[in-house]
Structure formats: structure tokens, C-alpha cells
Amino acid sequence: MWEFTGPRTIIFGKESLEYLKEIKGERALVITDKVIRRLGFVDKIANYLREGGISIRVFDEVEPDPSTETVSKAARIAMDYNPDWIVALGGGSSIDVAKATWVLYERPDIKVDEISPLVDLGLRKKARLICIPTTSGSGSDASWAIVVTNTKEQRKMELASKEIFADICILEPQLTSTMPPELIADTGIDALANGIEAYVSQWRNDFSDALSIKAIQLVFEYLPKAYKNPQDEIAREKMQNAATMAGLAFSNSQLGVVHATAHAIGGLFKIPHGRAIATVLPWVMEYNAMEAMERYAEIAKAIGIQARTQRQAVENLIKATRKLIEEMGEPASIEEMGMSWEEYKKSLEKLVERAMESTGTIADPRAPSKEDFRRLFTYAFKGRRVDLQ
Amino acid sequence: MKEEKFRFPGEEWIKVFKDELNQNSAYEEAAKDWEGDFRFIVTPGEELEKEMVFYVSLWHGKCRDAYMIPDRNSKETEFIYEGPYPNWKKLINGEIDPIKGILMRRFKLKGSMSTIMRYSRAAAELVRTASKVPTEFV
Numbered sequence: 055m056w057e058f059t060g061p062r063t064i065i066f067g068k069e070s071l072e073y074l075k076e077i078k079g080e081r082a083l084v085i086t087d088k089v090i091r092r093l094g095f096v097d098k099i100a101n102y103l104r105e106g107g108i109s110i111r112v113f114d115e116v117e118p119d120p121s122t123e124t125v126s127k128a129a130r131i132a133m134d135y136n137p138d139w140i141v142a143l144g145g146g147s148s149i150d151v152a153k154a155t156w157v158l159y160e161r162p163d164i165k166v167d168e169i170s171p172l173v174d175l176g177l178r179k180k181a182r183l184i185c186i187p188t189t190s191g192s193g194s195d196a197s198w199a200i201v202v203t204n205t206k207e208q209r210k211m212e213l214a215s216k217e218i219f220a221d222i223c224i225l226e227p228q229l230t231s232t233m234p235p236e237l238i239a240d241t242g243i244d245a246l247a248n249g250i251e252a253y254v255s256q257w258r259n260d261f262s263d264a265l266s267i268k269a270i271q272l273v274f275e276y277l278p279k280a281y282k283n284p285q286d287e288i289a290r291e292k293m294q295n296a297a298t299m300a301g302l303a304f305s306n307s308q309l310g311v312v313h314a315t316a317h318a319i320g321g322l323f324k325i326p327h328g329r330a331i332a333t334v335l336p337w338v339m340e341y342n343a344m345e346a347m348e349r350y351a352e353i354a355k356a357i358g359i360q361a362r363t364q365r366q367a368v369e370n371l372i373k374a375t376r377k378l379i380e381e382m383g384e385p386a387s388i389e390e391m392g393m394s395w396e397e398y399k400k401s402l403e404k405l406v407e408r409a410m411e412s413t414g415t416i417a418d419p420r421a422p423s424k425e426d427f428r429r430l431f432t433y434a435f436k437g438r439r440v441d442l443q
Numbered sequence: 444m445k446e447e448k449f450r451f452p453g454e455e456w457i458k459v460f461k462d463e464l465n466q467n468s469a470y471e472e473a474a475k476d477w478e479g480d481f482r483f484i485v486t487p488g489e490e491l492e493k494e495m496v497f498y499v500s501l502w503h504g505k506c507r508d509a510y511m512i513p514d515r516n517s518k519e520t521e522f523i524y525e526g527p528y529p530n531w532k533k534l535i536n537g538e539i540d541p542i543k544g545i546l547m548r549r550f551k552l553k554g555s556m557s558t559i560m561r562y563s564r565a566a567a568e569l570v571r572t573a574s575k576v577p578t579e580f581v
Contacts, residue, residue: 055547170560171546212560257543410473411561416542421564424472 146192191241193301240328314414
């Protein structure tokens, strides 16, 4: 027995924001960051919501890799304002803070780190959730996951609950038109990794497969177009769809060692999530290949890679992934991000520990040992290839 | 020669489980910092008519103690892992993933969820060890 869960409604395509006029309610707390506010997106959605008679309050203090302190601050505002809608507007960070804020607002008796699939949260007694992504990457708008940082421990906490799927997701391509190319690259590679990890996960299923394979196809086709020409509306729209599909896919299968390692790197060195993903994705694919050869070969076939054997297909897929990462201007190794080996080596054991504790190790095709992680982190630093076994 | 099998749930079974776990280096590594004890509760179902309870003390990658206790209230533990007998059979036979089993409500887990989630790999190794014990069911 297994289940597939997702947001109740996904609105997508041009002029999707107009759907907000139809929302019924009294008060909405919009959770976002200062850049998004400056770009005028908050005003835009506020105008639509006001048309439906909803009052607005804005929390715009979400930072990259948001902390539990930010969540607590937003939750205090929610408790004071008493909204019946929480509106997440922004990238994965704003959406994750909105989800966690929603939980604490509804359940002041629990702590952020207690959010887990094993706890009955009993949400939707006070408010419901609308997610409006302004980037195309994390898939957080359509996922069951929350990633927030415990700043004291420099640890990214991976939280999840089936109850935190949004009530409404709105994918308005207009909102991604101001993304700079670097952000398109970082977030797009994250969407690709989400799709690939969902497809090779031990918990995969026919429903998640359908979404992940389509997401991967869309990323390979449209990410280069969106990166080269951020004004390409079709490419932007397709990337939004890809990110949301991959989010749905991994929420119903599971992420793996790519995220386990990237969260460890991002938490310790404050590297943007998508960039951390780019520096480990091909290495983890090489590492996993012996256990997931057939699945990677299926991905290769789905994106039109020709090969005579499964092994050749997988090698070509990994090459294509490296080429895409390179085309996106991403560093080819952790070293290329300007970090010294001495500095990195000091943190190696901590990286290994963090990765071992990640939920990404639960359903990955391989169960990495500490030594495996040590090798992965070292190879990813130096840009050395892992032998396909 | 016929392999000796151990009846689950039973005192001998839990002793063999303890020995197997203490030889599992993957578990030792994954649970290196773990401190906490469990009650494994097998609630009645199919052939099992009476509730059976194991006490398992886990400490820094090793199983310090494991034995049956008379009932669920005869010992306090930090964690409880509980499910009906038919589901335990499936778990030991590798038909249910331990974490998926909790997510799908086949098993209940009581204790700090955030702690357990950080040791999910150790939990998987615990169950993998259980499946290595030559088992006959009641």
C-alpha cells in the first residue's frame, strides 16, 4: 500500500494570478522577501486579493536558507493577525517559511523540528495555504517538504508532512520574468535533481515516475532556453511546470543522496542550494549507477540519448548532465567555488555526519557508508570522476 | 542440514536478534551516537492471540540488552514501535519498509520523531537485521 498526495488545485499559465480574485476569506498573511516586495509582486497579488475583499499583512523578512528564528518571528505575526489564508510568495525559502509558519500558527504547542510525517498536525482549522513560486526549482510549492536552517548547529533541517501540501498553487510565468540567469541556472538544476532522484528512489511508483520523467524532459529541453533568454515566455512556463512536477514526484517517492550531500554542503558553507546540487549531482549519479543502472538508462532514453548498452546510456546521461551544468555556468567542482582544500578538509567529517543523518539516505538506490560519503565529498571537491561499477 | 529457526515473538528470537545486531557494522556506524531504548510491541492478529512485548536497549551503535517483558506497562522506554502481528511478519520478511510502514500507519511510533528521522538509516538497519534472523512464526 502506498499513497499519492498533492496540492488540491494547481493553476498554471498566463494570467493565473487572476484566480486570486475568486478566493474567499477575510485576512491573508503574505510571506515573502524584500526583493520580491521591491519588484512589486506583493502589490500585484494584494490587489487581486483585495478585489475579493481580503485584507493583507506582509511579512517580508525571509532570507536565503531561512532560519528557525525567522519562522518563529513570522508565526508570532500570524498569531497576532489571525489570517485565514497564508500566502507564500517567492522562491523555495519563502515557501518553506510560509509552510512552517502555518504549522506553528495552527499548532503553537509544537516546535519546528517536530514537524514530521509521523505527527498528526490537524491543520486547516485556522487557515489554508496558497503557494505562488517566483522561481522554477525547489518545487516547494507542490511538495510536502520544508527545509529550514538551525543556525546554531549550521544544520539544514529536513521536515515533511502530507498535511502541508498547499490548498492552491499558482504558477504565473510572469513572476519568473525578472529572474537573473544565475538564479535560473541554480534553481533549474535543483528541479532536474529533484526529478532524477524521484525517478531512481527506492520508493518510486508509477505516479511519481510519470511526473519525474516529464519534469526531466522539460528541464533538458527548456532550461538552456530560459537561461539564454530569460524573456522566452514558453521556456519559463515549461520550467515552472517542470519544477512543480518534480516537487510532486519527490514528495511521493523520496529524494536521495544528492540532497543529503547538498544540504550538508549548503548548511556548513552557505552555498546556494541549487549550486550545491550542481556540484554533487553527477558524482552521486556515478555512485548510484551500480544499483540504478536500468532506471538511469530509462531517463537517458526518455531524453533521446542513443546507446547500445545500458551502461553506455548511463555514461551518456551523466555526460549530458555535466554538459548542462557547465552550460548553466555552474562550477564543475566545489574547488571551483573558490574554497581551499585545507578549509574544506577541516569540515569533511562534519559534512559526512550531516549527510549520514539526512533523510535523503532512506530511499536512495544505495545505502552509503561513512567512507562512501567521504569519497563522494572528496571527489566532488576535486572534480574527480567516480568509477561506474 | 536443516537451519535452526527461532520462533517470533519469543525469548530466543530476541537474543539472536541482539547478537546479529551487534555484528552489523552498518548499524553500528549509522547508530554511533544513538542513545535510547525501545519497547517493540506486537499486538494480536492472525495466529497471535496475546500481546507480546520486547525491551531493546540501544546505545552508541550496540544493543546492550534485549529481552521479553511481561506487558507494555512493565518498563518505561524512550521510544515505542508498535504494530499488529501480521505486519511484524511482513516487516521481518522484508515486505514492508520500516519507515514506509510508519508513514502508512501499519506501525505506530511513539517518542521524539525528529530524533528518529535523523536516525532513519539506523532504523532501516535494525529491520534488516531482524530479517536476517532465521524465523518461524507462531
